[in-house]
Amino acid sequence: MKKNGFRNQKWYNNAVAILIGVVGYVTLTNLGTISGTLQVIGSYFMPVIYGCVIAYMVNPLAAMLQRSIFSGIRNESVKWGLSIFLGMFMVILLLGCLLFMLIPQLIDSVALLIGNMDTYVATMDRMIRNLNIPGLDIESQLEGLATSSEDLIKTATQFLSTSLRSIVSASRGVGRNLVNLFLALILSFYLLGSKESIKAGSKRLMKAALPDRLYETIRTFLNRCNNILVRYIVFSILDAIIVGGVNALFMAITGMQYIGLISAVVGITNLIPSFGPVIGGAIGCFILLLVNPWHALAFLIFTLVLQTVDGYLIKPKLFGNSLGVSGLLILVSIVVFGNIMGILGILLAIPLAAIIDFSYEEYFLPFLERRKERARLENKKP
Secondary structure (H helix, E strand, O other), rough: OOOOOHHHHHHHHHHHHHHHHHHHHHHHHHHHHHHHHHHHHHHOOOOHHHHHHHHHHHHHHHHHHHOOOOOOOOOOHHHHHHHHHHHHHHHHHHHHHHHHHEEEEEEHHHHHHHHOOHHHHHHHHHHHOOOOOOOOOOHHHHHOOOOOHHHHHHHHHHHHHHOHHHHHHHHHHHHHHHHHHHHHHHHHHHHHHHHHHHHHHHHHHHHHHHHHHHHHHHHHHHHHHHHHHHHHHHHHHHHHHHHHHHHHHHHHHHOOOOOOHHHHHHHHOOOOOOOOHHHHHHHHHHHHHHHHHHHHHHHHHHHHHHHHHHHHHHHHHHHEEEEEEOHHHHHHHHHHHHHHHOHHHHHHHHHHHHHHHHHHHHHHHHHHHHHHHHHHHHHOOO
């Protein structure tokens, strides 16, 4: 019997198609169960996953520092170690500055909201009374409405007392995540320090386990995926800094309040594809609406202009055509990867969509075309 002769049987292609269909159907119908199982398994490895993510994101910065600031040092180990330390220090310092800037303004915003609660409630009461909807008894509808901030605070206190168990559970989860983050930072140092040995070991394993042609194909594929991810992460962060900085400049010129808080929110939410600018604009507009409605309107108009310039001028200049994927594929990626990986999947939806797009165009379709051509040539043989 010829080697792999069963592949030439008439039933082979149909059997493979049916098997792929069954596997796809089972996967889609049990996507929630699969996602839950992956999340449970991932929770055990969360510090390792966080450490890998941090190391992967800091690596381009450390490599840039190695080529520029520490280029004069001859000892490669010392040069790379100093680059890792400075890169980590810069990231931690940036995050610390953001928290130092955000937390006081967030406390001020909450205090302002509570202090002006009587005014907001009175305004809402007046708006409802001025509706004059025919057939609607406004007075009876307003009987259950809290008329002072004291009533609202009392209601909030009762809600907190009944939800104490959930609050304690959430606090425990926050504490666990902080511990995981601390362990991840330590692990990321070791991962970055061992980068060359990890790469060499992975390369040796792949060479030993795979045929040469398949090894080269996979190596090329992984290199391209890495270039897409690194380019997207670096330029997305740069774009967020630009958008947040321009927003802060506009708010400072117009004399608006909460410049640091709103600009940080706008910059951070700008990292979320498609929906991020809408979320950031809505949050900033709501905060300003509590202080000055005219400032909120000006901020809303400026946000529309800024996001238009960002979408049609800044992002194309930064990313070029390397991430050109359809809007439909991006939306599908946001939904799918968001369900699978949470916020991380949403943030990485665009580069993952780009990887899927070029994999389909340059690997999957050519494979099917070559396979069809081989079958056609074999059928022509006498």
